[in-house]
Amino acid sequence: MTTRVIGKTRCPNCAKRGADTRGDNLIKYSDGGTYCFACGFSSNGNKKINRRLEEPTSTVEDDIRPMPEDIEPLTSKHAGWHWLKQYLELIPNNLLWSSSQQWLIFPYIENGVLFAWQARNFKEHGPKWLTFGQVTDNIYILGDTSKVPILVEDIVSAMKIKQAGGTAIPLFGCTIGLKRSQKLMARFKLVSLWLDPDKRKETVLEAHKAFKLGLHMRVVLSDADPKEHTVDQIREQIY
Numbered sequence: 001m002t003t004r005v006i007g008k009t010r011c012p013n014c015a016k017r018g019a020d021t022r023g024d025n026l027i028k029y030s031d032g033g034t035y036c037f038a039c040g041f042s043s044n045g046n047k048k049i050n051r052r053l054e055e056p057t058s059t060v061e062d063d064i065r066p067m068p069e070d071i072e073p074l075t076s077k078h079a080g081w082h083w084l085k086q087y088l089e090l091i092p093n094n095l096l097w098s099s100s101q102q103w104l105i106f107p108y109i110e111n112g113v114l115f116a117w118q119a120r121n122f123k124e125h126g127p128k129w130l131t132f133g134q135v136t137d138n139i140y141i142l143g144d145t146s147k148v149p150i151l152v153e154d155i156v157s158a159m160k161i162k163q164a165g166g167t168a169i170p171l172f173g174c175t176i177g178l179k180r181s182q183k184l185m186a187r188f189k190l191v192s193l194w195l196d197p198d199k200r201k202e203t204v205l206e207a208h209k210a211f212k213l214g215l216h217m218r219v220v221l222s223d224a225d226p227k228e229h230t231v232d233q234i235r236e237q238i239y
Contacts, residue, residue, distance in 0.1 A: 006030050013041035022065070040125045058129035060172075064116060065132045067105060068098035079122045080104030087156050087227040089163055106155050108133070108140055118155065118172075135172040137179040139187070143167030149184075150192040150220070150238070151176065153199070157226035164234035174202045181213050194220035194237070 007028040014020035014036060026036045035042040074081055074095040079102065084091055096105040103119035116133025141149060142158050147167040152158050158168035169184075174195050176184070184191055193210075195203045203219055210217040220237055222229070229237075 009034075011036040011039060011041055013039050040123070057127055058131065059127050060131040060135075062134050063132065064114070067096070067107075067117065068101050068103065070100050071096045071098050071105060073097070074104065078104070080120060083120070083122070084156065087160055089231065092159060103130075108135070108138075110138075110140070131172060136175075136177060137183075139169050139180060139183050141167065141169055145187070148190050148192055148218075149188060150194050150226075152194050152226050153196055154227070157194075160227045160229070160231075161234055161238075164231040164238065166234065166238040174199045174206070176206055176210065176215075178213070181210060181215050185213070185215050190216045190218065192218040192220055194222070194226050196225045197221075197223055 008024040009026050009028060010023035011020045011026040014025050019039075020026075020036075025039070026034050026041070028034055033043055073093070074091065074097045076082075078097040078099075080095070080097055081091060083104070084095075094107060096107065097103070098105060098119075101119070102122040104122065106118045106120075107114055108116045108118075114133075115138065116131065116135045118132070118135075119130045121128055121130060140158075142162040143149075143165075144167050149167045149169045150161050151169050151171055152161065153171055153174055155170045155172075158170040161168035169191075171180075176193075191210075193203060193206060195206075200221070203221070207217055207219050222237070226234065
């Protein structure tokens with residue numbers, strides 16, 4: 001019998017700490033079992049199943065949750081710092097860390113207003129990425145707005161391109177969408193699209209959609225994610 005997700009409820013373990021005020025951290029399964037992706041609390045139902053295999057790689061919520069109360073500036077004593085150092089030469093000074101959640105937090109601010117934030121999860125359980133706030137329709141620009149922007153999948157790739165002297169816009173996924181395409185056309189005459197190498201099919205589809213909408217696009221194909229390239233390799237692509 002296949003075990004499936006049948007609903008969400010408040011996690012009793014999180015509730016003890018005053019957390020999970022939205023009441024949706026605890027996943028309920030059809031076998032009677034439960035699992036909390038925030039704290040790891042679980043209960044077995046009719047049979048033991050591998051919850052870790054069923055965990056999503058990322059979750060997205062349109063509403064902005066408050067950040068954890070114990071956030072502090074990211075420093076070299078945190079796991080998130082050392083993970084970023086494999087990609088970035090310089091660590092941005094606006095990043096945060098939550099020790100209770102083991103989250104590396106990326107705040108997204110526009111015109112002085114926090115419109116969304118992401119957390120890279122370093123616990124053994126739960127999705128790797130959590131997104132809070134509306135990001136799919138926004139164009140969050142890193143770098144000089146007078147340059148041709150490069151659309152990439154994730155924030156770390158965007159940061160790497162900015163450090164190479166380019167301009168980047170993270171898609172927070174691999175699709176551009178109609179609203180974002182319209183915003184791009186209103187601000188830029190040309191954009192570049194550089195998705196991860198396992199997204200070749202999506203790259204072709206997005207380029208085709210952009211052409212039909214009238215968005216002029218240059219496609220970049222490579223054998224590694226943008227963030228895995230050296231700064232010099234990225235500059236070769238940019239220029």
